[in-house]
Amino acid sequence: MHGVKRVQYSQAALEAKKQRDHDKLKAYLALSDDVIARKKSHDMSNEAFELTTRLLRMNPEFYTVWNYRRDMFIESLFPQRSPSEVNELLSDDLSLTFELLKQHPKVYGIWNHRRWCLEHIPDGPSPDDVNGYRNSTWNKELFVVEKMLDADARNFHAWNYRRYILATMPFPPPPKSELAYTTRKIEANFSNFSAWHQRSKVLTTLWETGELDRVKSIEEEFELVRNAMYTDPDDQSVWIYHAWLIGNGNYAARLQFEITSIQELLDEQPDSKWCMESLVRYKRLLIEKHAENLGDKKALVDSCLELLAKLRDIDPPRRRRYDEIAEGIRSGNEMQ
Amino acid sequence: MTSSSQLLIPLHVRYIQSLGENKDDLTYHLTAHLRMNAVYWGLTALCIMDHKDALSKDETIEYVMSCWVDEAGAFGPHPDHDPHLLPTLSAIQILVIHDALDRIDVPRVTKFILSLQQPSGVFAGDQFGEIDTRFLYSAVNALSLLDQLHQLDVEKTVSYIKQCKNFDGGFGAVIGAESHAAQVWVCTAALAILDRLDVIDQDTLAWWLAERQLPNGGLNGRPQKLEDVCYSFWVLSSLSVLRKVSWIDADKLTSFILSAQDTENGGIADRPGDLPDVFHTIFGVAGLSLLGYPGLVDIDPVYCMPANLIESKGLRKGWEALPRKAS
Numbered sequence: 147m148h149g150v151k152r153v154q155y156s157q158a159a160l161e162a163k164k165q166r167d168h169d170k171l172k173a174y175l176a177l178s179d180d181v182i183a184r185k186k187s188h189d190m191s192n193e194a195f196e197l198t199t200r201l202l203r204m205n206p207e208f209y210t211v212w213n214y215r216r217d218m219f220i221e222s223l224f225p226q227r228s229p230s231e232v233n234e235l236l237s238d239d240l241s242l243t244f245e246l247l248k249q250h251p252k253v254y255g256i257w258n259h260r261r262w263c264l265e266h267i268p269d270g271p272s273p274d275d276v277n278g279y280r281n282s283t284w285n286k287e288l289f290v291v292e293k294m295l296d297a298d299a300r301n302f303h304a305w306n307y308r309r310y311i312l313a314t315m316p317f318p319p320p321p322k323s324e325l326a327y328t329t330r331k332i333e334a335n336f337s338n339f340s341a342w343h344q345r346s347k348v349l350t351t352l353w354e355t356g357e358l359d360r361v362k363s364i365e366e367e368f369e370l371v372r373n374a375m376y377t378d379p380d381d382q383s384v385w386i387y388h389a390w391l392i393g394n395g396n397y398a399a400r401l402q403f404e405i406t407s408i409q410e411l412l413d414e415q416p417d418s419k420w421c422m423e424s425l426v427r428y429k430r431l432l433i434e435k436h437a438e439n440l441g442d443k444k445a446l447v448d449s450c451l452e453l454l455a456k457l458r459d460i461d462p463p464r465r466r467r468y469d470e471i472a473e474g475i476r477s478g479n480e481m482q
Numbered sequence: 483m484t485s486s487s488q489l490l491i492p493l494h495v496r497y498i499q500s501l502g503e504n505k506d507d508l509t510y511h512l513t514a515h516l517r518m519n520a521v522y523w524g525l526t527a528l529c530i531m532d533h534k535d536a537l538s539k540d541e542t543i544e545y546v547m548s549c550w551v552d553e554a555g556a557f558g559p560h561p562d563h564d565p566h567l568l569p570t571l572s573a574i575q576i577l578v579i580h581d582a583l584d585r586i587d588v589p590r591v592t593k594f595i596l597s598l599q600q601p602s603g604v605f606a607g608d609q610f611g612e613i614d615t616r617f618l619y620s621a622v623n624a625l626s627l628l629d630q631l632h633q634l635d636v637e638k639t640v641s642y643i644k645q646c647k648n649f650d651g652g653f654g655a656v657i658g659a660e661s662h663a664a665q666v667w668v669c670t671a672a673l674a675i676l677d678r679l680d681v682i683d684q685d686t687l688a689w690w691l692a693e694r695q696l697p698n699g700g701l702n703g704r705p706q707k708l709e710d711v712c713y714s715f716w717v718l719s720s721l722s723v724l725r726k727v728s729w730i731d732a733d734k735l736t737s738f739i740l741s742a743q744d745t746e747n748g749g750i751a752d753r754p755g756d757l758p759d760v761f762h763t764i765f766g767v768a769g770l771s772l773l774g775y776p777g778l779v780d781i782d783p784v785y786c787m788p789a790n791l792i793e794s795k796g797l798r799k800g801w802e803a804l805p806r807k808a809s
């Protein structure tokens with residue numbers, strides 16, 4: 147159970163609540179017993195189907211009942227119907243699950259049933275247009291999942307579903323439109339790490355397929371991140387994404403440029419943990435990867451150690467980590 | 483709301499005992515699909531608080547066996563509920579704790595579990611095909627407890643986990659999904675069981691995990707989210723597997739977990755002031771055990787079961803928790 151407050155009831159309120167719950171409980175148990183008995187006797191009637199709808203509205207986590215419903219679809223409802231009727235039937239279940247998701251956005255069973263419905267959308271409406279039903283359904287799904295992400299931009303069920311929809315669409319939108327979607331989400335809230343994550347996946351694809359020029363696009367990413375960093379230097383989402391852009395630090399010029407820019411921010415915000423953390427990370431990369439081109443390696447080492455000592459003070463919960471990194475730098479330096 | 487600086491063991495033991503007595507409570511019935519898991523959570527919490535006998539062993543085993551679905555060769559979460567991998571793992575864990583594995587048909591359960599592996603290497607939860615790295619972990623854990631890991635295609639299984647790895651070092655529920663502490667734990671623990679921790683970028687992951695700790699001491703499950711007792715365990719157990727528990731502030735986390743106790747009726751909630759449940763009670767108690775809280779029994783963070791039991795089966799991996807403090 148998440149986020150349900152503990153309440154102190156008065157004796158009278160407790161009694162009233164018990165009575166209300168008692169009535170609800172009686173109705174729930176009667177319905178649940180009925181549905182389970184019908185399931186056991188393999189009842190595939192319309193009446194049984196309607197009862198599962200009622201029960202799932204009361205308890206959408208009852209996965210055994212979703213299973214029973216799916217058995218009814220496969221064994222009884224689909225075989226008696228034309229493709230257009232099957233499409234309609236499934237579209238009713240998509241409406242039902244959308245309604246349920248609005249109240250229970252994090253119930254696995256509802257998302258799962260939705261996906262099952264999609265997998266059973268029939269070919270049609272005609273031999274010339276076999277993807278017609280699927281196309282209109284998938285377009286609606288994209289709309290539904292955007293609604294869900296408008297309500298909670300971090301709902302990972304919704305993001306996973308979104309990726310699934312995009313990956314299985316009969317006529318997928320160009321990948322660049324997904325990049326634009328993440329831009330909108332990020333600009334609405336820089337702290338939305340789910341959107342940064344999605345962006346990293348979309349960009350990787352766009353670079354691999356050549357749809358975006360990697361060098362140019364990465365330049366734009368650094369610009370976007372810089373805005374976010376200046377807006378809220380304490381937001382770790384942005385810094386984690388920045389570390390991804392830097393990657394394994396193969397470009398010395400890039401490292402040096404970012405170090406300078408972060409140093410400027412640190413000068414303005416002298417206690418910024420994430421500025422210091424990132425400076426240490428990138429200076430270490432310079433030392434490890436570009437030692438041969440470094441004028442003054444000792445200055446870099448000293449600066450890392452100084453930053454780590456400061457991090458240790460301003461971020462005591464993680465001081466052991468800073469100590470271990472400092473020990474690593476010291477011993478690495480002695481070996482050479 | 484009164485809080486406490488001590489773990490209220492007798493109160494939590496009574497709370498767990500009382501869970502089976504709430505049959506006039508609607509929530510009890512609405513959560514029947516989690517009953518087998520709940521029995522495992524309750525029993526494990528009791529073991530860690532050294533009160534294993536507070537629930538009747540015979541009744542527990544009878545309950546587990548009443549959920550056996552013979553046609554499937556697996557367990558449901560409750561009588562008349564459909565078989566699924568999650569309750570099947572919980573049932574096996576309960577039977578191992580009670581040294582009663584002889585009650586089940588190991589070859590048939592093994593066959594059920596292996597039948598759920600998909601061509602990609604991930605596992606489905608049941609025949610309806612929902613996939614998740616949680617199910618992959620459940621399968622690996624169960625096969626290991628049944629001593630049947632040799633029947634698993636390890637390469638295929640590990641290859642799926644590898645594809646779930648993100649740039650932040652963490653893992654998601656499926657390929658492409660965002661890193662999430664619960665998924666990090668299941669992937670890390672599965673890799674530990676399979677002796678494949680080399681797949682993990684350990685420094686990056688331990689950094690991401692350490693950054694889950696918030697100023698109030700609690701841990702969140704993803705960047706910029708709220709703290710929660712269950713996430714605290716998933717992060718902490720992953721850090722134990724990576725031997726980096728020292729990278730967070732143990733005292734502050736201990737206080738946070740203790741502050742989420744219901745000091746009147748027992749049980750631990752997701753965060754202070756909320757309604758407790760058995761799920762957060764086990765993860766709270768298990769977290770405290772890893773933090774070296776005095777008087778508790780060691781928990782194995784890979785299997786989430788009593789450590790001595792796992793050790794006696796020869797399954798202990800190289801994890802490291804904080805040393806037990808003297809009371």
Ligand SMILES: [Zn+2]
Pocket residue numbers: 147148710711712713752762
């Ligand atoms: Zn929780």
